[in-house]
Amino acid sequence: MDEVSRQAAAADLRNVLRASGTALPDEAMLTTLLEIEGWDVQRAARAIQDDSAAERRRSGADDEEIARSFAARPPVSAFEVDDGLAARRATRPYPGGVGLSSGRGPLGDRPGGMSISSIVWSAITFPLSLAQSILLLIARIFRLRSLFPGLFGGAPGSDGWSRMPKVDPRICAERFVRELEEETGATSGPRSALPAAASEASSTSRSRDGTGPPPAPRIPPFHIGGYSDALKLAKEQIKILMVVLTSREHGDAEHFRRKVLVDEELVELVSRPDFVVWGGDVREREAYQVATQLEATTYPFVAFIALQPARAARRAASSQSGASSSSPRPAVLSRLEGSPMTATSAQSISSHIADVLLPRTRTYLDRLRSEKRRREIERELKAEQDRAYEEASRRDAERVARKREEERQRALEAERQRRAQAELEAQQQKRRAWLGWAKRHLVPEEPSAGQPAIRLAFRLPDGKNLSRSFQPSDRLESVFAYVETHAAGVDEQDSAALSVPPSEYEHRYDFTLVLGYPRKQIGPELLAVGADGSGKTLGDIDGLAPSANLIVEGKVGRASLSAQDDDDDDSSDSDNDD
The missing domain is CATH 3.40.30.10 (Glutaredoxin)
Structure with a gap:
């Protein structure tokens, strides 16, 4: 209670006492009584009035x-x-x-x-x-x-x-x-509280001579x-x-x-x-x-x-x-x-305390102390229960939050997998479309009789053999496209599907052509190397004319398609981890 409220309570108490005709105590007494009565004006007034009545009764x-x-x-x-x-x-x-x-x-x-x-x-x-x-x-x-x-x-x-x-x-x-x-x-x-040395010295002195x-x-x-x-x-x-x-x-x-x-x-x-x-x-x-x-x-x-x-x-x-x-x-x-x-006298006061005061008050005060202790224990127990309840509520809230986070992560993972699968299917569809376009537009017709030709024989990783003639002016990519489309089993119907390559797709060759003797590798990195920037021609490569046997090393056709799909999955997982 602030000072203004205390002064107001004291003023109210004085007004009540004046109205009842009770003698007014001094300010300090009023304040003391109000403090004891918890600043309850009516209870303090009754206490003063009862004291006055008790004084009259005693008189x-x-x-x-x-x-x-x-x-x-x-x-x-x-x-x-x-x-x-x-x-x-x-x-x-x-x-x-x-x-x-x-x-x-x-x-x-x-x-x-x-x-x-x-x-x-x-x-x-x-x-x-x-x-x-x-x-x-x-x-x-x-x-x-x-x-x-x-x-x-x-x-x-x-x-x-x-x-x-x-x-x-x-x-x-x-x-x-x-x-x-x-x-x-x-x-x-x-x-x-006296110094230990002084107490010991005093005790020693008295023990020596009794004085x-x-x-x-x-x-x-x-x-x-x-x-x-x-x-x-x-x-x-x-x-x-x-x-x-x-x-x-x-x-x-x-x-x-x-x-x-x-x-x-x-x-x-x-x-x-x-x-x-x-x-x-x-x-x-x-x-x-x-x-x-x-x-x-x-x-x-x-x-x-x-x-x-x-x-x-x-x-x-x-x-x-x-x-x-x-x-x-x-x-x-x-x-x-x-x-x-x-x-x-000291004896009178001590006797009064020991023989009268303590016997009279001990039972009641002990009961009050027991009740106070019981209330304190109850408050402590309630506080402990409240703390336990709050702790349980906190753990429940954390468990719910953790479960929600797990569900959210599962939903995110499911969405990621769905998108990855959709992207994979889209890439596979674009790859098939590109292979069909490549068979039609990148693989040239075989040269007719009388035209210069280079005869190439291919041994695929699965043991199958392919052979075909190419003109020396054909680009090296024509050979790679031929091997890729035939190994993938692209038919004429697929090749007629598109007149242009699919957008947002860049094909990657995952195999290398190897000359048997002397051993020489012809990799896809040579496809973009040429005088006009369109890649090497077959006539530019030593060892192919007039004929050559080539071993296909790597993944080609359907195997290349599966490998590229796996690479896409690995790339997607890596992006998700990041």
């Missing part, structure tokens, strides 16, 4: 309901606080006074640190702290927080946070972690980013979001940061894959808004948020709007706030 609840067991409470809807945990939120002794406004609200104002004198003073002022806790409980029951917001740290939209500068949430998160590391000397990475420096402390793996990003990450990966809020101006901040946040057992717990940890100091704008949203009344403050089933009323409303009735929603499961010596 009118009796002491017995407020003290109800954590485990006995049903899961709550998104951004609703489980009031069953109110009895678990221990009160803290305030070493600097007992006024209700002192130390309350997102910023607080507790100067000083937890020295020995402060601890003694805390023990002395414990009755006053108890009275203060009772007053806070009464304030919650009778909605004094909404009537006197300045007394309890302000309300959303008050000038307390609106005057704070806007800073990139990632920069704030990095600064928070860096200050923790500088103050505690701890690291935010796993212990295995040595303790391992470098660690702090929880805080998410580097905004609160909304951490919440989105916890929702998408089905994890528990641990929110840690401190106030530098609060008296317990130093002890909480130096002792609680570096406790080895606590760090090991929240470093598990089940958790996303986000923290901030309420001097920063975003941490202040988160403190207001989560209703922090004192510091340090720790809250746990995770996906939980929607309430029946929320499910009914979702069903009417067409939303899924079984969609889990982020819910504030518990809040721990107060002294790091009691309510927010």
